[in-house]
Amino acid sequence: MSKVENLEEHRIFDGMQYKYRHHSELLDCPMTFSLFLPNKEKFPEPPLLWWLSGLTCNDDNFTHKAGAQRAAARLGIAMIMPDTSPRGEEIADSSDYDLGQGAGFYLNATQEPWASHYKMYDYLTEELTDLVRVELGLDGPEFISGHSMGGHGALVLGLRNPERFQSITAFAPIVNPSEVPWGIKAFENYLGKTEEDWAEWDAVKLMKQHSGKRVPILIDQGDKDPFYKKELEPAKLVEAAKEKDYPLQLRIQSGHDHSYYTIATFIEEHLEFHINELKK
Amino acid sequence: MSKVENLEEHRIFDGMQYKYRHHSELLDCPMTFSLFLPNKEKFPEPPLLWWLSGLTCNDDNFTHKAGAQRAAARLGIAMIMPDTSPRGEEIADSSDYDLGQGAGFYLNATQEPWASHYKMYDYLTEELTDLVRVELGLDGPEFISGHSMGGHGALVLGLRNPERFQSITAFAPIVNPSEVPWGIKAFENYLGKTEEDWAEWDAVKLMKQHSGKRVPILIDQGDKDPFYKKELEPAKLVEAAKEKDYPLQLRIQSGHDHSYYTIATFIEEHLEFHINELKK
Numbered sequence: 001m002s003k004v005e006n007l008e009e010h011r012i013f014d015g016m017q018y019k020y021r022h023h024s025e026l027l028d029c030p031m032t033f034s035l036f037l038p039n040k041e042k043f044p045e046p047p048l049l050w051w052l053s054g055l056t057c058n059d060d061n062f063t064h065k066a067g068a069q070r071a072a073a074r075l076g077i078a079m080i081m082p083d084t085s086p087r088g089e090e091i092a093d094s095s096d097y098d099l100g101q102g103a104g105f106y107l108n109a110t111q112e113p114w115a116s117h118y119k120m121y122d123y124l125t126e127e128l129t130d131l132v133r134v135e136l137g138l139d140g141p142e143f144i145s146g147h148s149m150g151g152h153g154a155l156v157l158g159l160r161n162p163e164r165f166q167s168i169t170a171f172a173p174i175v176n177p178s179e180v181p182w183g184i185k186a187f188e189n190y191l192g193k194t195e196e197d198w199a200e201w202d203a204v205k206l207m208k209q210h211s212g213k214r215v216p217i218l219i220d221q222g223d224k225d226p227f228y229k230k231e232l233e234p235a236k237l238v239e240a241a242k243e244k245d246y247p248l249q250l251r252i253q254s255g256h257d258h259s260y261y262t263i264a265t266f267i268e269e270h271l272e273f274h275i276n277e278l279k280k
Numbered sequence: 281m282s283k284v285e286n287l288e289e290h291r292i293f294d295g296m297q298y299k300y301r302h303h304s305e306l307l308d309c310p311m312t313f314s315l316f317l318p319n320k321e322k323f324p325e326p327p328l329l330w331w332l333s334g335l336t337c338n339d340d341n342f343t344h345k346a347g348a349q350r351a352a353a354r355l356g357i358a359m360i361m362p363d364t365s366p367r368g369e370e371i372a373d374s375s376d377y378d379l380g381q382g383a384g385f386y387l388n389a390t391q392e393p394w395a396s397h398y399k400m401y402d403y404l405t406e407e408l409t410d411l412v413r414v415e416l417g418l419d420g421p422e423f424i425s426g427h428s429m430g431g432h433g434a435l436v437l438g439l440r441n442p443e444r445f446q447s448i449t450a451f452a453p454i455v456n457p458s459e460v461p462w463g464i465k466a467f468e469n470y471l472g473k474t475e476e477d478w479a480e481w482d483a484v485k486l487m488k489q490h491s492g493k494r495v496p497i498l499i500d501q502g503d504k505d506p507f508y509k510k511e512l513e514p515a516k517l518v519e520a521a522k523e524k525d526y527p528l529q530l531r532i533q534s535g536h537d538h539s540y541y542t543i544a545t546f547i548e549e550h551l552e553f554h555i556n557e558l559k560k
Contacts, residue, residue: 017541
């Protein structure tokens with residue numbers, strides 16, 4: 001018996017879109033994820049993009065709304081879209097959209113009631129990674145990208161695993177969660193009130209302490225995004241990167257907001273960025 | 281006061297995606313619709329594509345999932361996505377997904393409890409048309425397209441209004457609703473059991489009686505579509521078209537199913553078909 005259950009498969013462009021379910025031992029609940037594979041004959045060993053979604057999302061949002069499969073099929077990129085938290089009636093939750101299920105923040109919680117299930121960092125970098133490599137045979141080069149809370153996740157996973165991810169991109173990422181309302185609320189609940197414990201989950205703080213391999217970063221931020229100044233403020237990461245002479249490009253996109261319409265507009269350029277960095 | 285209320289606006293590619301609400305006097309309820317406009321400076325008088333969605337859909341499905349804005353922005357095509365039925369707690373409904381709200385079948389009902397509100401044909405071809413022309417200033421050439429029940433709608437509206445719509449395309453349309461379970465159920469309820477009353481709402485029957493202007497038709501049908509043989513069977517329309525020497529192209533798309541993934545794959549070719557027919 002395979003460890004993964006195939007829930008859906010659809011042809012799209014020159015590739016296939018799948019939706020899977022498996023039992024996560026680490027999170028102690030069933031988890032779904034979506035996967036796009038380009039044409040197997042043309043691209044037998046594709047690189048893999050990890051896409052991390054934002055608050056309230058699951059694995060469907062990017063899969064349905066970003067239109068990324070077109071460019072991924074053309075460029076020969078596989079894409080995995082995980083869920084954003086553990087799920088289930090027996091899993092701790094909150095009635096707030098920005099805490100609990102749908103808001104895992106891609107970290108390992110240390111505080112109850114969250115610590116027993118909210119281990120999204122380990123889930124992604126260990127359990128789901130093993131599953132994708134062993135069960136699905138995807139063991140090529142890896143990229144990482146994400147939106148908002150998932151942009152935070154992409155930056156944190158990317159900066160902490162520079163030997164693994166070849167390049168990082170993000171849309172409207174929470175770059176400095178320790179200093180903004182969404183992040184402070186999540187970190188106080190999941191990690192406790194000791195701020196030193198937050199540093200390893202904060203891209204600006206990770207950048208300030210950076211040494212070693214420099215994985216290139218591309219960030220798109222819409223100037224009509226209602227969260228731009230209060231929650232996101234990517235210039236803080238640019239500033240930290242400059243001090244380290246770290247390769248980071250921030251593009252402020254005129255007229256664009258926080259929605260999937262912005263992701264749809266620029267996702268092709270992100271996929272091309274990843275492929276071009278791989279070819280360098 | 282404008283008759284239309286702007287609920288949302290988002291930049292996407294080189295254009296804008298809007299969602300509107302207005303009070304329909306004909307349907308006697310508030311209705312939403314979505315509208316994409318290409319860059320106004322580059323395309324001040326764009327042609328307009330009417331997109332008619334399938335069972336259970338509203339104006340969001342195509343807007344969110346088809347990825348059509350990319351090609352529409354490039355080609356300079358405006359797109360309007362109406363809802364699929366009247367809506368509201370006081371509007372007749374059914375607990376079945378294929379009857380009542382979300383399943384208006386683009387016709388004018390004559391039977392109660394449906395007749396007082398279910399007038400989607402008149403709503404689209406008169407009230408919403410006037411609103412789009414007068415309030416939104418879109419009075420250029422028009423195309424029509426749709427999916428499944430909406431493919432039926434596109435064929436019926438297109439064939440009945442050949443002076444108005446320049447070209448017709450459809451994905452997995454119900455071409456002969458009088459003869460298949462979805463259509464028979466809808467027609468018996470909305471139109472009554474007298475089959476002669478169904479003919480003006482059936483694309484195969486309209487084709488068999490066709491005379492006058494021949495508006496070109498393109499149809500895509502996936503061969504892995506679970507409704508292909510039971511509900512759709514587009515070869516019936518091809519056969520009727522052949523007898524009339526009517527320009528209709530049916531493409532059977534290998535491996536494709538009934539989902540929006542198929543629409544996403546081929547919508548660009550449909551938009552190009554419409555633009556190319558306009559240039560002829």
